[in-house]
Amino acid sequence: xxxxxxxxxxxxxxxxxxxxxxxxxxxxxxxxxxxxxxxxxxxxxxxxxxxxxxxxxxxxxxxxxxxxxxxxxxxxxxxxxxxxxxxxxxxxxxxxxxxxxxxxxxxxxxxxxxxxxxxxxxxxxxxxxxxxxxxxxxxxxxxxxxxxxxxxxxxxxxxxxxxxxxxxxxxxxxxxxxxxxxxxxxxxxxxxxxxxxxxxx
Amino acid sequence: xxxxxxxxxxxxxxxxxxxxxxxxxxxxxxxxxxxxxxxxxxxxxxxxxxxxxxxxxxxxxxxxxxxxxxxxxxxxxxxxxxxxxxxxxxxxxxxxxxxxxxxxxxxxxxxxxxxxxxxxxxxxxxxxxxxxxxxxxxxxxxxxxxxxxxxxxxxxxxxxxxxxxxxxxxxxxxxxxxxxxxxxxxxxxxxxxxxxxxxxx
DNA sequence: TGTAAAAGTGACCACAAGTTCACAAAGGGG
DNA sequence: CCCCTTTGTGAACTTGTGGTCACTTTTACA
Numbered sequence: 001x002x003x004x005x006x007x008x009x010x011x012x013x014x015x016x017x018x019x020x021x022x023x024x025x026x027x028x029x030x031x032x033x034x035x036x037x038x039x040x041x042x043x044x045x046x047x048x049x050x051x052x053x054x055x056x057x058x059x060x061x062x063x064x065x066x067x068x069x070x071x072x073x074x075x076x077x078x079x080x081x082x083x084x085x086x087x088x089x090x091x092x093x094x095x096x097x098x099x100x101x102x103x104x105x106x107x108x109x110x111x112x113x114x115x116x117x118x119x120x121x122x123x124x125x126x127x128x129x130x131x132x133x134x135x136x137x138x139x140x141x142x143x144x145x146x147x148x149x150x151x152x153x154x155x156x157x158x159x160x161x162x163x164x165x166x167x168x169x170x171x172x173x174x175x176x177x178x179x180x181x182x183x184x185x186x187x188x189x190x191x192x193x194x195x196x197x198x199x200x201x
Numbered sequence: 202x203x204x205x206x207x208x209x210x211x212x213x214x215x216x217x218x219x220x221x222x223x224x225x226x227x228x229x230x231x232x233x234x235x236x237x238x239x240x241x242x243x244x245x246x247x248x249x250x251x252x253x254x255x256x257x258x259x260x261x262x263x264x265x266x267x268x269x270x271x272x273x274x275x276x277x278x279x280x281x282x283x284x285x286x287x288x289x290x291x292x293x294x295x296x297x298x299x300x301x302x303x304x305x306x307x308x309x310x311x312x313x314x315x316x317x318x319x320x321x322x323x324x325x326x327x328x329x330x331x332x333x334x335x336x337x338x339x340x341x342x343x344x345x346x347x348x349x350x351x352x353x354x355x356x357x358x359x360x361x362x363x364x365x366x367x368x369x370x371x372x373x374x375x376x377x378x379x380x381x382x383x384x385x386x387x388x389x390x391x392x393x394x395x396x397x398x399x400x401x402x
Numbered sequence: 403t404g405t406a407a408a409a410g411t412g413a414c415c416a417c418a419a420g421t422t423c424a425c426a427a428a429g430g431g432g
Numbered sequence: 433c434c435c436c437t438t439t440g441t442g443a444a445c446t447t448g449t450g451g452t453c454a455c456t457t458t459t460a461c462a
Contacts, residue, residue, distance in 0.1 A: 028230075045412075048450095121376060122375075188364075191353045
């Protein structure tokens, strides 16, 4: 029987992705070294050739997720010209990302991880909020162009934007029903888009 | 040394409250029989005189939390006449409840528990959503009175209402900063109240 | 081709979890 | 006053966790 040897950098990435996959399926409490190793068809101890401890793996996963989120924003901005169209596209895509790639937002709901790794709070918060900051910037520019109302601060609107998908995703996480999720978020977006229109005095 | 013996029904309640308290401080992963027992100054095995297993304790905690949420809604409706005032009061009070009594929403973020007790999904979802349903009812009545805009369905507005506190509470959970939390939710509420005003055509 | 570094293995450790069980102490009803 | 039910105890078992280590296998490079 020949053992398959994989290059170091590539292995690190494989482990991070395997960990994300496990996290997606089994949640934070289910993220164990043994499962990550099993997913790669490797002995648990092999993992420690590439990461000093579990905390480092969690870090790698968080970095991976952060990059994925940023990619989504960039692509949405490229594909749509009108700011509100871009935000609508981003909303649906980010929701889909949370559900499909992250298993119903298991990641941003991984306060579980925090119980064992309290020092990761900042990292997770950053991931959650980088989206809000990007959205805030987009809304601010749109307000200056007169496309959205300017009587409400952009950062407040951005927080409401986060509120459009976060609760429904939590609901989906608990009860399932993907088609329903998409419909709900679309409905929320439609209402938000209406309410964000410039006001005639 | 005299041992203190406690009546059965009272003990069950004590255990549920102790479990909630542990959950508040240590999160779902930190909710262990040993800690609950320690909180009551009792041997772990004593717990099993009153509950068949840990799942039953989780059930009891969820029931307890559900009752607390309903109480908050009832009290807010009693104390304020104007629907929007009642909703504003409820928002701040519910936020405070999540943070203070539930430890920054550790409860509704206890997807962690789900990893080990998947059958509790329905229970948790019910707790999260009973608030939205009550709010939806209040908004519907307000819309009929012409107090809030009626071009957006009440249940959609109710979902946005949940979005006013849920993301900030998650943020607080991750980074702390209670005073900031209160300010953010108030800011959100103010914006929501403005945007929910009836529209002049 | 030879050899040292890199990668993988499997046995093992200490620990904490949920749970069980034989036994001891308290309390209430006859 | 006795006895039986209820409540509490402490030790133990099982399982799964993160992590270590001596050892083997592959790979890359001189």
